[in-house]
Amino acid sequence: MAVPRTRNETRANMLALLIPAALLAGAWASQLIGGLYPCEMCHWQRWPHYAALVPALLAFVVPQRSIRGSLVILAALLIAVSGVIGVAHAGVEYGWWQGFTACTSTVDLTGLSAADRLSAIMKAPVIRCDVAQWTLGGISLAGFNAIISLGGAAAILLLMRKAR
Numbered sequence: 252m253a254v255p256r257t258r259n260e261t262r263a264n265m266l267a268l269l270i271p272a273a274l275l276a277g278a279w280a281s282q283l284i285g286g287l288y289p290c291e292m293c294h295w296q297r298w299p300h301y302a303a304l305v306p307a308l309l310a311f312v313v314p315q316r317s318i319r320g321s322l323v324i325l326a327a328l329l330i331a332v333s334g335v336i337g338v339a340h341a342g343v344e345y346g347w348w349q350g351f352t353a354c355t356s357t358v359d360l361t362g363l364s365a366a367d368r369l370s371a372i373m374k375a376p377v378i379r380c381d382v383a384q385w386t387l388g389g390i391s392l393a394g395f396n397a398i399i400s401l402g403g404a405a406a407i408l409l410l411m412r413k414a415r
Contacts, residue, residue: 256316256319257414259410259411259413259414260316260319260320260323260410260411260414262410263323263327263406263407263408263410263411263414264307264310264311264319264323266403266406266407266410267303267306267307267310267323267326267327267330267407268304268307268308268311268326270303270330270399270400270403270404270407271299271300271301271303271304271307271326271329271330271333272304274300274333274396274399274400275297275300275301275304278293278296278297278392281385281392285385287384287385287392288378288384289378290378290379290380291380292336292339292340292343292350292351292380292393293340293380293392293393295336295340296333296336296337296340296393296396297333298333299329299330299332299333299336300329300330300333300400302329303325303326303327303329303330303333304326306322306323306325306326306329307322307323307326309322310322310323310326320411320414320415323407323411324407324408324411326407327403327404327407327408327411328404330400330403330404330407331400331401331404331405333396333400334396334397334398334399334400334401334403334404335397335401337393337394337395337396337397337398337400337401338397338401339351340380340391340393340396340397341390341391341393341394341397343380343381344380344381344382344383344391344393344394345391346381350380350381
């Protein structure tokens, strides 16, 4: 027997669907319209959002309350994973720690001849993970993803807790 949804469950489920959908739409718009091509770590942040859409959508059609709740919580955790990756990426962009991928440049050009500098630059990846392509108020896109994803996941989990 299907148990009716509470207002908080419905809100949590809507957030679990809208947050990753909106962030992915923004990422794709910035890429396709704004010309901001993603680095490897940018792609890492997208995958948990893609994954979060599946349980968030399923939670709208599953009649059992416990399964619905579990699906919404799973979506919230996936959204949080993207936020954690966003924190890691923003930290690399801001120089707080070393990068994790080959797209982060650690090449020191000081002391190299002009030919060696050119060679080092030509070997460097085009899209670097350690350079923010766009910022607003000093916050990069990875930083905004971290803030929105972690805040959104917390809001979803809080709403689900109130719904119980």
